[in-house]
Amino acid sequence: MRITQSMMTSSMMSGLQGNYRRLDKYQEQMMTQRRINRPSDDPVGVASALQYRGQITATTQFEQNAEDADSWLKYGDTVMTEVTQIIQKLSELAVQGGTDTVPADARENIAAEVDQLFQQLVSLGNSQFKGKYIFNGERTDERPFPDDPTQTAYALDNGEVRYQVGAGITVSVNTLGEKVFGAYGDASGIFAVVDNFKKALLADDTAGIQSAIPSLQKNLETTITSQAEMGGKQNRLEFTLNRLGDLNINYMDLQSKVEDADISKVIIDLKTSESVYQASLDTMARIIRPSLLDFLR
Known part of the structure; x- marks a missing residue:
């Protein structure tokens, strides 16, 4: 088969275009610093990158959930510390008020302090974290305790508040109000114990005051x-x-290994592509020039 000038020119143009595409690809990688700029650059790599992106998104959400759960627990821990301190103070007052030599008026003063501590316990029982009640199970939008839990009936929810912190992994963050403060009508619950303690102080009932000590210790x-x-x-x-x-x-x-460009390698590839492309231009120019002169003759 006779190879014509046109065929040679067409072949060289095709090679030149290929060299230009490679040069353009490396220039784009240099500019974006990414190895993959469109799906056609590496279909398999794109699939892997999408998978990693999905895993990063899921893991980031799990991290946020875990941080929220940790914040809830830290707040709950602070509340429980205050509850502990109040019960310890009540125990001290029970020991103080249970002494036989304490006069009735002194016990009345202690009763007033006990009443204040009682109100603080109710307030702590209604603690909220980011607008959610922490001691009412899954009913986080409902206040668990009335102003006087010994006189007004209440029903606590025993559900768990859970955060997902992994694939199929959840953590419960709430402490049940019934466990800490007692259910309505529970004589051993902290509200009932403190209320009876206060009544014993006002009644100048030494035995009743002293009986509060072990009950408070159990709640503690x-x-x-x-x-x-x-x-x-x-x-x-x-x-x-x-x-x-x-x-x-x-x-x-x-x-990053899939999507991002290895800049040092891209620089080398870019320089090589520039040299190859320039050489292609020079070669084609040398071949086309004589052909043009022949045509003019």
């Missing part, structure tokens, strides 16, 4: 146990947050 132990459980959850969340952070770093590194 319950509160401390609940607070310790919160601490255990916080420790597990701290581990979870560290693990999620490591996972996200790993996913972002994998995504």
Whole structure:
């Protein structure tokens, strides 16, 4: 087959265009610093990158959930610390007021202080974290305790407030109000114990005052146990947050390896492509020039 000038020119133009496309690709990578700028650049790489992006999105959400859960627990821990301190103060007042030598008027003064502490306990029982009541189970939008829980009936929810912190992994953050403060009508609950303690003080009932001491101690132990459980959850969340952070770093590194350009390599490829493209132009110019002269003759 006879190779014509036109065929040679067409072949060289095709090669020149290919060299230009490679040059353009490396120039774009240099400008965007990304190896993949469109799906056609690397279909398999795009699929992997999308997978990593999805994992990063999910892990980031799990991190946010874990941080929210940790914040809830930290707030709950603060509330429980205050409850503990109040019960300890009440125990001290019970010991003080239960002494036989304490006169009735002194017990009335103690009763007034006990009443203030009672109101503080009710307020703590109605504590809210970001607008959500923390001691009413899943009914976080409903106030759990009335102003006087010993006189007005109330019904607490026993559901769990959970945050998803991993694929199929959730953590419960709430402490049940019934466990800490007692259900309505529960004579051993802290509200009933404190109310009876106050009544005994006002009645100048030494035996009644002294009977409050072991009841308060039992409630104190319950509160401390609940607070310790919160601490255990916080420790597990701290581990979870560290693990999620490591996972996200790993996913972002994998995504970067797929999507981002190796700049040092791109610089070399760009310079090589520029040289090849320029050489192609020079070669084509040398071939076309004589052909044009032949035509003019």
